[in-house]
Amino acid sequence: xxxxxxxxxxxxxxFSSVALLAACGGKNYAANNKAxxxxxxxxxxxxxxxxxxxxxxAAQMAVDEINAKEGxxxxxxxxxxxxxxxxxxxxxxxxxxxxxxxxxxxxxCVTSGACVSFAEGGAENEVFMLTPSATADAVYKAxxxxxxxxxSGQGKAAAKYIKEYYKDKKVGVLYNSTQDYSKGIYDNFxxxxxxxxxxxxxxxxxxxxxxxxxxxxxLKECDLVFLPIYYTPATTFIRAAQGKIADNAVFxxxxxxxxxxxxKGFDVNSFPQKISMLSHFNSASTDTATKTFxxxxxxxxxxxxxxxxxxxxxDCVYAIYGMMKNYEAKGNKIEMNISAxxxxxxxxxxxxxxxxxxxTGSNIKWASDKTVDKSPIEYxxxxxxVHS
Amino acid sequence: MSDFWTLxxxxxxxxxxxxxxxxxxxxxxxxxxxxxxxxxxIIMVGAYSAFVTFMLAGMPVWLCIVIAIIFCTLLGIxxxxxxxxPLRGSSPLAILITAIGVSYLMESIVYLAFSxxxxxxxxxxxxxxxxxxxxxxxxxxxxxxxVALVLFINYTKIxxxxxxxxxDRGAAQLMxxxxxxxxxxxxxxxxxxxxxxxxxxLMKTPLVTxxxxxxxxxxxxxxAVIGGIGSIPGAMIGGIIMGLIETFCxxxxxxxxxxxxxxxxxxxxxxxxxxxxxLGKTKREKV
Numbered sequence: 001x002x003x004x005x006x007x008x009x010x011x012x013x014x015f016s017s018v019a020l021l022a023a024c025g026g027k028n029y030a031a032n033n034k035a036x037x038x039x040x041x042x043x044x045x046x047x048x049x050x051x052x053x054x055x056x057x058a059a060q061m062a063v064d065e066i067n068a069k070e071g072x073x074x075x076x077x078x079x080x081x082x083x084x085x086x087x088x089x090x091x092x093x094x095x096x097x098x099x100x101x102x103x104x105x106x107x108x109c110v111t112s113g114a115c116v117s118f119a120e121g122g123a124e125n126e127v128f129m130l131t132p133s134a135t136a137d138a139v140y141k142a143x144x145x146x147x148x149x150x151x152s153g154q155g156k157a158a159a160k161y162i163k164e165y166y167k168d169k170k171v172g173v174l175y176n177s178t179q180d181y182s183k184g185i186y187d188n189f190x191x192x193x194x195x196x197x198x199x200x201x202x203x204x205x206x207x208x209x210x211x212x213x214x215x216x217x218x219l220k221e222c223d224l225v226f227l228p229i230y231y232t233p234a235t236t237f238i239r240a241a242q243g244k245i246a247d248n249a250v251f252x253x254x255x256x257x258x259x260x261x262x263x264k265g266f267d268v269n270s271f272p273q274k275i276s277m278l279s280h281f282n283s284a285s286t287d288t289a290t291k292t293f294x295x296x297x298x299x300x301x302x303x304x305x306x307x308x309x310x311x312x313x314x315d316c317v318y319a320i321y322g323m324m325k326n327y328e329a330k331g332n333k334i335e336m337n338i339s340a341x342x343x344x345x346x347x348x349x350x351x352x353x354x355x356x357x358x359x360t361g362s363n364i365k366w367a368s369d370k371t372v373d374k375s376p377i378e379y380x381x382x383x384x385x386v387h388s
Numbered sequence: 389m390s391d392f393w394t395l396x397x398x399x400x401x402x403x404x405x406x407x408x409x410x411x412x413x414x415x416x417x418x419x420x421x422x423x424x425x426x427x428x429x430i431i432m433v434g435a436y437s438a439f440v441t442f443m444l445a446g447m448p449v450w451l452c453i454v455i456a457i458i459f460c461t462l463l464g465i466x467x468x469x470x471x472x473x474p475l476r477g478s479s480p481l482a483i484l485i486t487a488i489g490v491s492y493l494m495e496s497i498v499y500l501a502f503s504x505x506x507x508x509x510x511x512x513x514x515x516x517x518x519x520x521x522x523x524x525x526x527x528x529x530x531x532x533x534x535v536a537l538v539l540f541i542n543y544t545k546i547x548x549x550x551x552x553x554x555x556d557r558g559a560a561q562l563m564x565x566x567x568x569x570x571x572x573x574x575x576x577x578x579x580x581x582x583x584x585x586x587x588x589x590l591m592k593t594p595l596v597t598x599x600x601x602x603x604x605x606x607x608x609x610x611x612a613v614i615g616g617i618g619s620i621p622g623a624m625i626g627g628i629i630m631g632l633i634e635t636f637c638x639x640x641x642x643x644x645x646x647x648x649x650x651x652x653x654x655x656x657x658x659x660x661x662x663x664x665x666x667l668g669k670t671k672r673e674k675v
Contacts, residue, residue, distance in 0.1 A: 214638025
């Protein structure tokens with residue numbers, strides 16, 4: 001009996017010391033001493049797979065390009081992307097797996113909710129995180145730098161953009177009052193644009209997308225409708241608006257509209273109104289950096305998976321690389337087996353003065369609250385629409 | 389036509405769609421004495437049937453509608469036979485839970501087969517941007533179907549049997565009525581009406597997702613309760629009331645976020661005044 005107890009005690013002790021070691025962050029970074037490991041978690045299966053897949057491909061592409069450019073003696077990277085299906089619990093597990101296997105720097109998560117869970121581990125263990133696509137305000141508050149606009153930043157940016165480029169339009173807004181994403185953008189949009197500059201407002205709730213007849217009626221005088229909503233209800237709204245909202249009106253959305261042109265049976269070009277979204281990336285742009293990226297991506301991967309998330313991920317990898325180069329330019333050397341914590345200290349210092357130009361914008365800077373500062377562009381979703 | 393009348397007509401048409409769905413709830417409750425919470429998902433299956441036949445197979449629209457109706461009717465009969473008949477006579481709670489299970493089962497099967505990506509199924513492209521015509525067609529067909537149903541229940545032999553089973557199942561069985569057959573016919577009629585409702589739903593909101601059945605389901609169920617569950621004219625009146633409130637609230641900017649709240653508040657008020665709904669039978673209890 002006593003013997004068994006002793007054995008039990010010993011095994012508990014052994015087990016806990018192993019756990020303790022792990023918790024202490026005794027990572028074996030030497031195991032990947034040939035390249036710096038970048039980790040990321042995103043939906044590779046399930047409903048949001050289109051977002052995660054693009055991020056994974058584009059990050060891998062950036063890593064391959066940098067490795068080829070640097071050569072074996074320079075900075076080398078390796079990228080590992082794990083599947084979380086957009087789920088927070090899986091994302092937290094993915095953080096642990098990645099961290100245990102030696103992740104030194106991270107692209108955070110692809111989706112907002114998952115990113116907040118992922119960031120808990122990242123903040124605790126001081127891993128540098130720069131997300132390509134998680135927009136929620138909770139994400140930067142959880143300690144993740146953003147390459148995309150935050151939700152509140154997006155509302156402000158949209159209002160500024162409308163003031164500049166659509167100042168003669170009668171502006172209407174349709175938002176989902178029960179969704180944080182939509183309400184967050186809406187609040188900041190109204191604050192920036194001013195209540196007086198908005199002709200009409202309409203709202204709906206998550207469980208009530210039966211028909212948008214009433215909302216369309218409220219907004220029928222407007223010739224620009226700002227749609228900070230997801231693309232699924234947007235398809236219903238745009239259909240209901242036909243014949244009621246002017247043919248030369250503009251439906252202007254946030255990044256939630258990304259994917260609306262992929263809905264089966266919803267041909268964006270069959271509508272006379274311009275459908276566009278505030279974005280930081282336009283795959284049809286003739287800008288050299290964008291064109292090089294798009295051509296390279298399309299020749300390697302499925303062109304359907306190319307979207308602003310992918311472009312943003314590509315920029316994230318290059319921004320991390322750029323900051324490390326800046327650090328080395330000051331006469332320092334970054335070893336491949338640097339710990340996540342040390343690399344975090346370097347990058348957090350570098351990002352304060354760092355300016356990056358890539359495919360999702362030029363002169364990109366980061367504020368002290370970890371949000372990005374860059375100028376948005378309007379991405380036209382239906383350039384080949386019917387003109388009445 | 390002025391905006392007001394277009395909206396009012398749209399509201400009546402939406403009410404007509406809710407009424408068609410509510411009939412399914414109310415008939416099944418009246419005759420089989422159970423709440424079929426899987427009824428809303430029949431609409432979803434009808435919509436997916438239209439997606440497969442119309443969008444993927446490219447069949448003509450009339451054939452797609454016929455196939456959707458036949459498929460939903462058979463599905464309704466199948467569900468009744470496989471899930472509810474074995475439980476006949478067991479506690480109402482067991483049947484209720486089974487209905488919820490059947491609902492999840494259907495949603496999961498469709499999810500696995502078609503993924504969660506939303507689809508748009510526009511059966512009549514020429515009606516897009518013409519809410520008046522859509523509303524008139526919906527209203528016309530819904531009214532015709534309801535009149536036909538009332539005639540069927542009142543003037544056919546099987547209709548008479550349905551009323552008898554609803555009145556007293558035991559006595560009806562003693563009189564030689566095949567109760568199982570009557571209940572099967574009830575499910576078949578309810579499901580085929582749901583398929584028709586799915587077609588009209590798509591004319592209004594062509595969005596197809598695997599969870600699309602829950603919203604019309606819950607609204608139509610409320611409509612059935614408002615009208616008095618078990619009562620066929622009640623379901624129609626309840627449906628129209630729901631359609632009117634919904635469109636009314638959606639048209640007023642300050643109320644748009646509270647449409648559901650207003651609908652259910654009115655449901656509660658009606659139930660407080662008339663506990664068995666507007667046209668429901670009040671049972672006198674003698675002490």
